[in-house]
Amino acid sequence: MYDERIGVRKTYKLAIGGQFLRSESGRTYVVPDSSGTFSANAALASRKDVRDAVVAARTAYRGWAGTTAYNRGQVLYRVAEMLEDRYLQFGEAVSAGEGSDEVKARANVTMAVDRLVWYAGWADKMAQVAGSANPVASPYFNFSIPQPVGVVGVIAPQRSSLFGLISVLAPVIVTGNTAVVLASEERPLAAITLAEVLATSDLPAGVVNMLTGRISEVVPVLAAHRDVDALDLCGVPADLAAGIEEIAAGSVKRVLRSRGAEPDWSEPPTPRRMLSFVEIKTVWHPIGV
Amino acid sequence: MHWEYAPAPQAQDIVELRPSYGLFIDGEFSDPDDGTSLETVNPATEQVLARVAAAGPRDVDRAVTAARRAYQQTWGPMPGRERAKYLFRIARLVQERARELAVLETLDNGKPIRESRDMDIPLVAAHFFYYAGWADKLEYAGFGPSPRPLGVAGQIIPWNFPLLMAAWKLAPALAAGNTCVLKPAETTPLTALLLAEIIQQADVPPGVVNIVTGDGLTGEELVLHDGVDKIAFTGSTEVGKRIQRAVAGTSKHLTLELGGKGANIVFEDAPIDQAIEGIVNGIYFNQGHVCCAGSRLIVQESIADAVIDRLKRRLQTLRLGDPLDKNTDIGAINSPGQLDKITELTASGIREGAERWSSPCALPDRGYWFPPTILTRVSQSHRVAREEIFGPVLSVLTFRTTQEAVSKANNTPYGLSAGVWTEKGSRILWMADQLRAGVIWGNTYNRFDPSSPFGGIRESGFGREGGRHGLEAYLDVR
Numbered sequence: 001m002y003d004e005r006i007g008v009r010k011t012y013k014l015a016i017g018g019q020f021l022r023s024e025s026g027r028t029y030v031v032p033d034s035s036g037t038f039s040a041n042a043a044l045a046s047r048k049d050v051r052d053a054v055v056a057a058r059t060a061y062r063g064w065a066g067t068t069a070y071n072r073g074q075v076l077y078r079v080a081e082m083l084e085d086r087y088l089q090f091g092e093a094v095s096a097g098e099g100s101d102e103v104k105a106r107a108n109v110t111m112a113v114d115r116l117v118w119y120a121g122w123a124d125k126m127a128q129v130a131g132s133a134n135p136v137a138s139p140y141f142n143f144s145i146p147q148p149v150g151v152v153g154v155i156a157p158q159r160s161s162l163f164g165l166i167s168v169l170a171p172v173i174v175t176g177n178t179a180v181v182l183a184s185e186e187r188p189l190a191a192i193t194l195a196e197v198l199a200t201s202d203l204p205a206g207v208v209n210m211l212t213g214r215i216s217e218v219v220p221v222l223a224a225h226r227d228v229d230a231l232d233l234c235g236v237p238a239d240l241a242a243g244i245e246e247i248a249a250g251s252v253k254r255v256l257r258s259r260g261a262e263p264d265w266s267e268p269p270t271p272r273r274m275l276s277f278v279e280i281k282t283v284w285h286p287i288g289v
Numbered sequence: 290m291h292w293e294y295a296p297a298p299q300a301q302d303i304v305e306l307r308p309s310y311g312l313f314i315d316g317e318f319s320d321p322d323d324g325t326s327l328e329t330v331n332p333a334t335e336q337v338l339a340r341v342a343a344a345g346p347r348d349v350d351r352a353v354t355a356a357r358r359a360y361q362q363t364w365g366p367m368p369g370r371e372r373a374k375y376l377f378r379i380a381r382l383v384q385e386r387a388r389e390l391a392v393l394e395t396l397d398n399g400k401p402i403r404e405s406r407d408m409d410i411p412l413v414a415a416h417f418f419y420y421a422g423w424a425d426k427l428e429y430a431g432f433g434p435s436p437r438p439l440g441v442a443g444q445i446i447p448w449n450f451p452l453l454m455a456a457w458k459l460a461p462a463l464a465a466g467n468t469c470v471l472k473p474a475e476t477t478p479l480t481a482l483l484l485a486e487i488i489q490q491a492d493v494p495p496g497v498v499n500i501v502t503g504d505g506l507t508g509e510e511l512v513l514h515d516g517v518d519k520i521a522f523t524g525s526t527e528v529g530k531r532i533q534r535a536v537a538g539t540s541k542h543l544t545l546e547l548g549g550k551g552a553n554i555v556f557e558d559a560p561i562d563q564a565i566e567g568i569v570n571g572i573y574f575n576q577g578h579v580c581c582a583g584s585r586l587i588v589q590e591s592i593a594d595a596v597i598d599r600l601k602r603r604l605q606t607l608r609l610g611d612p613l614d615k616n617t618d619i620g621a622i623n624s625p626g627q628l629d630k631i632t633e634l635t636a637s638g639i640r641e642g643a644e645r646w647s648s649p650c651a652l653p654d655r656g657y658w659f660p661p662t663i664l665t666r667v668s669q670s671h672r673v674a675r676e677e678i679f680g681p682v683l684s685v686l687t688f689r690t691t692q693e694a695v696s697k698a699n700n701t702p703y704g705l706s707a708g709v710w711t712e713k714g715s716r717i718l719w720m721a722d723q724l725r726a727g728v729i730w731g732n733t734y735n736r737f738d739p740s741s742p743f744g745g746i747r748e749s750g751f752g753r754e755g756g757r758h759g760l761e762a763y764l765d766v767r
Contacts (some may be wrong), residue, residue: 020515134756137415138740140731144742144758226702242538247689249533251702252526252545252748270433272766279746280758285714285720286732 015195018205034099047212060206073123080116119170146278150229153222161187171273185258187193311483316495332399340468343503359496369425375499378423399621419739421458438466440518448474465763488705544752549705552698553583559710581706631680705749
């Protein structure tokens with residue numbers, strides 16, 4: 001009698017344009033858990049994968065930026081619902097990846113859920129808080145509104161593989177941008193599982209494209225890509241940041257610099273991250289009979 | 290009908306030019322330590338107006354040190370309500386000396402006195418007046434309960450609106466509590482130096498505003514100086530990229546207002562008389578030396594021929610010549626270098642298949658001039674449809690459907706401005722939503738106001754100038 005059940009392991013893939021794909025290069029890299037034991041092979045994204053992800057993000061951009069703010073808020077809230085539902089699963093994943101005990105890891109997941117809810121509520125307030133009606137000295141209705149900058153390359157925090165990731169991703173997409181995310185290099189698995197949540201959360205395909213791989217390989221390609229409008233360098237180590245910023249200058253990208261040590265994600269958030277990925281559009285509309 | 294105009298020259302004697310100008314550092318004019326000097330020329334006559342210092346590295350260092358000291362000792366600790374009063378004083382002094390500033394601007398830049406007198410200088414005063422009021426209200430600006438200034442701002446400005454760009458840079462920076470080192474453009478330093486006198490008259494504490502004239506090397510010293518906390522640059526996209534590279538890996542804050550290839554879109558239902566004036570104002574205003582110029586006319590095919598005919602008729606009534614004549618519409622090109630660039634790009638348009646029409650106006654014998662020009666049969670791949678000419682040259686493209694207009698307008702790496710001409714208000718707003726640009730003008734063009742945020746997206750730069758949003762560039766909001 002054989003009574004041990006052999007577990008069914010998951011293949012971790014890239015999430016590009018709503019599909020879960022292996023790297024076109026066929027490469028993977030070993031992801032150990034926090035104790036150093038083999039945990040999984042993650043896809044090792046190539047330059048071509050990055051370009052495909054940017055195409056997917058650009059394709060999704062028009063639709064996502066064009067949805068109503070109310071709708072975007074609901075979609076983000078839906079992501080929070082889906083995540084809450086799976087908080088045990090994510091607790092395990094975070095615990096395994098980050099080496100924290102499961103109670104702490106679960107608390108981490110619930111904070112991530114709350115962070116999503118906080119950002120979801122911002123969707124239809126951003127224009128009111130960051131916009132303005134301007135009292136110009138001529139017969140025009142002059143108003144300024146925040147607009148998404150477009151496709152944003154997000155280099156996720158290296159340590160906080162889920163809560164940190166959500167804290168940088170939510171402000172990018174709630175404002176109407178689409179994202180190409182490079183997950184934490186050493187702790188990428190929670191990000192891929194999150195992509196599976198996103199795929200079932202009413203988030204249109206391509207709004208978030210999740211890559212796993214090497215910073216040194218992926219980020220210079222993102223920084224040089226002319227169809228990427230902005231970068232969040234959160235997870236880029238200090239010694240690489242200057243070089244990446246230099247490449248980004250080639251197409252005048254907006255860059256949210258990495259601030260050295262990873263932030264304490266449990267600190268209350270501010271609108272800053274959202275404001276880094278919108279730009280103000282001013283419209284002069286004539287007044288007359 | 291041909292109209293004769295009697296000469297209507299604006300008197301020049303209101304301006305007292307000195308033979309040479311030093312650097313304005315720590316409240317005083319001084320000769321450069323290790324700099325050189327350069328001549329600034331009246332582009333309408335090619336006459337040398339004055340010699341102006343070109344600051345060297347030690348001079349830039351002196352200016353930054355003075356700005357740092359003022360930031361720490363006077364301007365930084367000063368309550369906002371007192372800073373405000375200095376800015377109000379500057380606004381008033383600019384109004385009092387408005388004609389003098391306008392004449393000097395026209396002499397140094399070549400723009401018509403009508404524009405410097407009615408547009409540039411009044412907007413300068415308005416800009417200082419607007420931001421003066423913010424200095425003691427920053428906590429209500431939406432950047433947190435006690436927003437802090439950044440420190441010393443290095444500001445580099447172009448030659449197309451010399452004093453106006455100085456005001457756009459200085460006013461919000463000072464209101465927010467920063468001190469400034471301003472680098473005017475090589476070919477148009479004089480009004481900034483007159484502003485320095487005004488700043489002296491206003492008794493602004495020494496070191497709060499320092500003005501270091503010079504060429505690109507002076508600008509580079511300023512960008513690279515370790516004592517500068519913020520760089521604000523207005524100029525070409527090419528130089529903007531260099532500056533962004535130079536500050537990579539530092540903690541310097543950066544805002545960039547760069548080039549553009551603005552689309553001016555005219556629908557068949559547009560109020561045509563108004564649209565013709567708007568097209569003219571969009572591209573021939575200030576000789577087309579405008580980053581947000583409507584340099585691409587995108588006109589609906591059904592009215593394209595009629596619009597171009599009327600445009601040609603209108604351009605023949607524009608008067609090109611002495612910028613100090615009050616009836617002059619088109620002044621001089623600012624420099625021989627810029628004239629070469631306009632000439633070369635226009636020639637490339639013809640080589641690539643465009644058809645050139647220029648107003649048959651006579652060009653003066655001396656000075657740098659380019660007649661108002663229209664290029665038709667332009668396709669999107671032509672250089673004249675893609676590159677910023679920064680001169681009085683309009684490239685005409687046509688469209689059939691609204692979607693085509695949007696696609697053509699957005700087919701550029703720039704994203705500074707666009708104009709939409711139509712009788713339908715709903716269409717203006719729909720187009721405004723679709724167009725990728727920082728400023729959208731509905732049934733108008735090239736209109737500015739200190740309360741209205743201005744700036745680009747994509748390769749036209751980032752950050753805003755004007756309005757509440759313009760404060761963000763000079764506050765530590767991270």
